[in-house]
Amino acid sequence: MNTEDLARIIAADIPAGAYVNLGIGQPTTIARYLKPDSGVTLHTENGMLGMGEVVPAEEADWDLTNAGKQPVTELPGAAYFHHADSFAMMRGGHLDVCVMGAFQVAAGGDLANWHTGAPDAIPAVGGAMDLAAGAKEVWVMMTLFTKKGEPKLVPSCTYPLTGKACVTRVYTDVATFHLGPSGVRVVATDGITFDQLTTRLDVPLIQA
Amino acid sequence: MNTEDLARIIAADIPAGAYVNLGIGQPTTIARYLKPDSGVTLHTENGMLGMGEVVPAEEADWDLTNAGKQPVTELPGAAYFHHADSFAMMRGGHLDVCVMGAFQVAAGGDLANWHTGAPDAIPAVGGAMDLAAGAKEVWVMMTLFTKKGEPKLVPSCTYPLTGKACVTRVYTDVATFHLGPSGVRVVATDGITFDQLTTRLDVPLIQA
Amino acid sequence: MKTEVTDPVTAVKEIKDGDTVLVGGFGMAGMPVELIDALIEHGAGDLTIVSNNAGNGDTGLAALIAAGRVRKMVCSFPRQADSWHFDAAYRAGTIELELVPQGNLAERMRAAGAGIGAFYCPTGVGTPIAEGRETRVIDGREYVLEHPIRGDVALIRAHVADRLGNLVYRKTARNFGPVMATAATLTIAQVSRIVEVGELDPEAVVTPSIYVNRLVEVAA
């Protein structure tokens, strides 16, 4: 399934009334599929609750951007705060859900999404480690396989970690996984069977 | 000299433009003698800069009080903040001067002003330890002797400490002392001679 | 999750015997009197109360202490001219006191709300407050290790709320409210007025709605 379809599925899974941070890139798409009556409030780490949608550059107020520095809108009931307060909110466990992209997720919930480990790469972490450590639930939105066909849900991450044992759900183009103490449960598939998943992934899977 | 006279002297010594916290009790009196054109800004630890004077109960707004819970006024250019921000301001070394009362001050600057040490006393510290640890300069306003005639400027405090090596000036009814690395300097006397002070205090004194 | 607008008695109904309750206010300014009245009516006891003072006169926190519901007070300044109910309980040995410098009280609750595990604080070094405590010298200065104070419940008072739970305060009645709101599992705010969403200036909101679970309107 494509990014839009996946975003729609994730949006539907976010509990009504939740406070949610959507990471830079693909997860930003989810905002478009949140129902206004769900009462979901978006947090952006650069200091705002009640963030609205991304707007085109010609409508931009450049004092009002999301974490990806895209211009956004302010919804009624919004609140602004500074960076230390914003990250206190994240680190203190007040956000119900954050959704981030990932290079790799380990079966035990380890997340790798900030550094490929390539020696010539310029490292950049932003707020990813703070979100991984702080949100009540960390969900990942990614493709299940790299362009080369390598699985990104792995027994143990080979890329440098962003956070340990923090991911509780992995939403991918072909399957959705819930991670917990009992293991990795496949809760939905799209165009792939459970048996195919067990063959292609090096991770024990539980059928939902 | 009486409290009012002493307050006037201390007020005159506060540098123009300083941010100042005046402790509960006698030091509150100093506010009355600050010249409006001095640009001195008063801080109260319950969350305000730009505090005005104490007002009588019939003019009180009970949402606007000083640290001693007396009703006060708000001056133009005031700002309100919560308690964690207020004490961050104190602890972070941003206040230029605080003036507190004391039971005892040691020659090395130790301050004792929160607890007599009596076993049946209910201890109460409020913001005194935070001010002692945080203000750039801690000044004390007190009588030099107890009602029994015992000196309150001492070689070493016998009462439990509020803070160590923090006091830089001691303003008393009969003399003003500056405390520093070279010792205790008598910078003013009123109705007592330097020789009388050296006799009555068990602390080496330097004549200004 | 969504902030609920309710009445004082319903708001406090899950408070249990033995809970730690953060109570806003500096003296009476910002004290959530009607929420405390509801707590007294509700009946939970054996409480640990975290509040700057130990009650004033015969209402609010003082009434809760007088009713014998408080096992332990965590506060900076229990000794006031009008804190006779605390004085009596303390001298009778029926209430425990943990004395915390005022700034540490605020910062320890801030740490709880901000996910800080512990912090090194210069306040109280060399005083009885630091006796037997872990200290460390950092860049030539001595600090005491301080730990977070968390509440099961926070009872606070603000000025105006919108229906989402965003709060603004009034003058020095702001004091401990914003910090306590972040430090409790369940935060209940008493306000003078609830307005429609969009009526508060987003630049001036002090406590964002995320920190407020229940709202009670009590005309001032």
Add this chain to the structure above:
Amino acid sequence: MKTEVTDPVTAVKEIKDGDTVLVGGFGMAGMPVELIDALIEHGAGDLTIVSNNAGNGDTGLAALIAAGRVRKMVCSFPRQADSWHFDAAYRAGTIELELVPQGNLAERMRAAGAGIGAFYCPTGVGTPIAEGRETRVIDGREYVLEHPIRGDVALIRAHVADRLGNLVYRKTARNFGPVMATAATLTIAQVSRIVEVGELDPEAVVTPSIYVNRLVEVAA
């Protein structure tokens, strides 16, 4: 002490070679471009710059880096599509990078401004950021010890100031400004407008005047 109203060039004149300069902004929002231009003109070099990003395009912080004045960047997110001047300097080995998670960057500056000696933080536990660092388990959770980041100077941008130096910000351009203002020895704020004392709402002031040493008005 009293806040001085001045021009950009005069405001930055004491910045010295080797200083640590906190630079506000998240990308371009809240970036004090005219103060940075003045710093470039002023000529101080060998600077340590603490800022969330490592410059965007060819102006502001990017221009300072392009001018070769920055020895070290302390930031959370240097890798952006338009951070070509940082990229070039980094690849040429002429600039050092200390990568700090965004929340730690903010909290470490907050600690500097708040007189906290160090704090235990859960961010980055088990990651390369924590390698070789002091950790501690508190209540069953692992934390890394983090230290304050202090600035000799902070260059920030706010929206409106009064003549005393009280500041309000605009929308998400608030970001790091309020924290940096507390963490530097000398704080210089660029604002779009300076109003008379009494024109700002005391309930809505975000940075009280005590934190602001110099004010520069630059029409937006």
